Amino acid sequence: MCGIIGYCGHRPAVPLVLEGLKRLEYRGYDSAGLAFLQVSRLEIIRSEGKLSNLEEKVAETANTFAPISIGHTRWATHGLPVEKNAHPHKSNNGSLAIVHNGIIENFQELKDELAAKGYVFYSETDTEVLANLIADELDILLVQAHQKTFAQNSPEYVQNAQNSPLQYLELAEKAFASALKKAHGAYAVVLLSPLIPQHILAARLSAPLLMGIGIGEYFVASDVPAFLPYTRDVIFLDDREYVVISAGGYSVKNLFSAECVQKEVHHIPWDLQGAAKDGYKHFMLKEIMEQPKVLQDCLVGRLQNDSVCLPELDALPVPDSIRIIACGTSYNAGLWSQYYLEQFAKIPVTVEIASEFRYRKPILNKNELILVISQSGETADTLGALRLCREQGYPTVGICNVLGSSVAREASACLYTQAGPEISVASTKAMLSQMVVLLLLALYYGQRKQLSAPYAEILQELKALPGVLEKALPTMREKAKHFAYQYAFARSFFYLGRGTAYALALEGALKLKELSYIHAEGYATGEMKHGPIALIDPEFPSFALAFDDENFGKVRSGILEVKSRQGRVIALLQEGTSLENDDLWYIPQTKLPEFLALPAMQLFSYEMADYLGKDVDQPRNLAKSVTVE
Numbered sequence: 001m002c003g004i005i006g007y008c009g010h011r012p013a014v015p016l017v018l019e020g021l022k023r024l025e026y027r028g029y030d031s032a033g034l035a036f037l038q039v040s041r042l043e044i045i046r047s048e049g050k051l052s053n054l055e056e057k058v059a060e061t062a063n064t065f066a067p068i069s070i071g072h073t074r075w076a077t078h079g080l081p082v083e084k085n086a087h088p089h090k091s092n093n094g095s096l097a098i099v100h101n102g103i104i105e106n107f108q109e110l111k112d113e114l115a116a117k118g119y120v121f122y123s124e125t126d127t128e129v130l131a132n133l134i135a136d137e138l139d140i141l142l143v144q145a146h147q148k149t150f151a152q153n154s155p156e157y158v159q160n161a162q163n164s165p166l167q168y169l170e171l172a173e174k175a176f177a178s179a180l181k182k183a184h185g186a187y188a189v190v191l192l193s194p195l196i197p198q199h200i201l202a203a204r205l206s207a208p209l210l211m212g213i214g215i216g217e218y219f220v221a222s223d224v225p226a227f228l229p230y231t232r233d234v235i236f237l238d239d240r241e242y243v244v245i246s247a248g249g250y251s252v253k254n255l256f257s258a259e260c261v262q263k264e265v266h267h268i269p270w271d272l273q274g275a276a277k278d279g280y281k282h283f284m285l286k287e288i289m290e291q292p293k294v295l296q297d298c299l300v301g302r303l304q305n306d307s308v309c310l311p312e313l314d315a316l317p318v319p320d321s322i323r324i325i326a327c328g329t330s331y332n333a334g335l336w337s338q339y340y341l342e343q344f345a346k347i348p349v350t351v352e353i354a355s356e357f358r359y360r361k362p363i364l365n366k367n368e369l370i371l372v373i374s375q376s377g378e379t380a381d382t383l384g385a386l387r388l389c390r391e392q393g394y395p396t397v398g399i400c401n402v403l404g405s406s407v408a409r410e411a412s413a414c415l416y417t418q419a420g421p422e423i424s425v426a427s428t429k430a431m432l433s434q435m436v437v438l439l440l441l442a443l444y445y446g447q448r449k450q451l452s453a454p455y456a457e458i459l460q461e462l463k464a465l466p467g468v469l470e471k472a473l474p475t476m477r478e479k480a481k482h483f484a485y486q487y488a489f490a491r492s493f494f495y496l497g498r499g500t501a502y503a504l505a506l507e508g509a510l511k512l513k514e515l516s517y518i519h520a521e522g523y524a525t526g527e528m529k530h531g532p533i534a535l536i537d538p539e540f541p542s543f544a545l546a547f548d549d550e551n552f553g554k555v556r557s558g559i560l561e562v563k564s565r566q567g568r569v570i571a572l573l574q575e576g577t578s579l580e581n582d583d584l585w586y587i588p589q590t591k592l593p594e595f596l597a598l599p600a601m602q603l604f605s606y607e608m609a610d611y612l613g614k615d616v617d618q619p620r621n622l623a624k625s626v627t628v629e
């Protein structure tokens with residue numbers, strides 16, 4: 001979802017901003033743009049579609065060494081993905097331009113008020129309303145300060161500002177804060193103005209924004225990769241904070257009081273390599289193939305003499321029940337963990353889709369733990385659900401991948417999944433790492449309750465998994481390719497699973513549809529005969545997960561029922577088992593087959609999408625981090 005970068009420093013800013021936007025491409029976008037100051041004149045270049053279009057335009061029209069610039073990739077919320085709606089948007093008087101991620105919910109009301117004052121709108125966006133609102137506040141302040149004696153945006157006007165830069169900076173900050181106080185909703189917003197040509201202002205509320213600290217250069221961005229080649233020192237802004245950056249320094253202030261806020265500087269542990277393709281054709285493939293390492297990293301420091309250490313949770317009581325709240329793939333990981341939490345920790349678990357949970361006036365149990373799962377830690381619905389529960393006084397635990405993300409900071413405790421940056425829009429290694437943490441959580445609570453269960457045996461299996469997966473991946477990829485080519489004809493697919501495989505079936509279907517745009521549904525194998533089996537014919541294949549567990553016999557019967565209706569089936573099973581089917585896909589024997597089945601299904605979707613020529617890393621209409629409701 002929208003990517004933002006702003007830069008003040010000593011380098012040519014426009015190429016740096018373009019390069020930063022490229023590293024934010026994974027967030028998903030449909031148009032892009034940037035603004036810079038050319039001899040104190042505000043220049044804006046925007047284009048529809050991919051960043052290459054913007055690059056071409058920039059190459060044609062802007063030969064600039066400007067050291068200050070802001071840029072944006074837009075994921076449409078208000079208005080079509082066309083150039084006039086692309087960011088940056090400038091105010092009518094040209095006194096400023098902004099880029100914005102989020103939604104201003106009261107934009108229509110604000111627009112009407114501004115229109116009544118004579119403002120004209122050239123786009124359908126809420127962002128243009130915000131730009132004019134800030135400009136309007138600034139005008140009011142300038143009149144009060146008796147400064148507005150020149151035609152707006154005239155050379156004299158700009159000259160006047162340059163003669164009293166500190167006063168203008170102070171007024172611009174005030175106008176920025178005052179407008180944002182009137183805007184309801186979510187925003188990460190960055191402002192560039194010829195009236196304060198050395199500075200960029202940026203603020204956030206419920207949308208990601210962080211600051212990078214270089215030497216004689218400062219950055220603001222939606223995510224770390226945007227400025228990673230230049231610095232790994234980062235400040236995470238909190239809601240209702242704004243930052244003023246220039247080549248000479250920065251200050252973080254409270255939006256309401258304008259008081260300076262002391263912020264901790266975090267050092268990002270991974271480098272650009274972690275966010276690069278590493279010779280793979282796509283980020284998704286790279287991220288699937290690095291899962292053995294992800295498994296290993298996720299276990300580091302969490303196992304000690306056959307017991308699980310999660311010190312982040314030691315201060316919280318063992319809950320009577322757990323409510324897991326998440327979206328998309330993270331929801332599927334949560335659903336999967338229900339089986340293990342109930343089996344190993346004997347704690348009842350409810351799993352909820354965040355967007356549904358938030359709006360149904362949920363009744364929570366006494367001593368219930370709220371467990372939110374989010375790779376990005378910025379998903380608006382998940383964050384909203386977390387806040388709702390926190391306001392009611394419930395302990396909250398986040399399972400997150402992104403360091404310093406909103407969920408990580410707002411939950412009572414956070415378990416990091418340590419999967420490293422996930423760039424591909426389709427989530428792969430993040431889910432595997434969530435599953436590891438969730439399994440550890442089940443064992444951890446079981447141990448704290450002093451239950452007797454085969455914990456040591458499970459831990460042994462878990463420790464062996466990185467090696468087993470590493471060895472299995474090359475064959476898996478070959479198999480995935482083989483089946484993808486054979487089944488590329490399908491217009492629809494069922495994914496079937498029972499027990500712990502059920503949540504994986506949902507995930508397999510999600511992955512196939514988001515990558516290859518083939519309709520796919522995940523079903524509990526036992527549910528097929530209650531309706532869905534009516535759809536089965538030779539053109540409607542299924543992908544069945546038949547693990548070597550107590551459900552095997554029933555899953556086998558389910559598969560045979562599909563086959564007797566002439567349905568083609570890819571059956572994924574473990575070595576040492578067999579069933580009557582042509583297309584068998586064997587994975588190694590382990591007590592935790594889900595950790596092998598998941599990469600197999602991911603590879604199948606990947607190969608299918610690649611074979612069909614789809615945009616693997618940035619599927620249409622999708623955003624990596626869904627920061628709007």
Ligand code: M6R
Pocket residue numbers: 327328329330373374375376377378379382425426427428514622623624625626
């Ligand atoms: O960052 P989160 O884990 O909160 O994201 C949740 C979903 O938006 C995400 O898993 C989405 O479903 C992915 N596209 C799945 O591949």
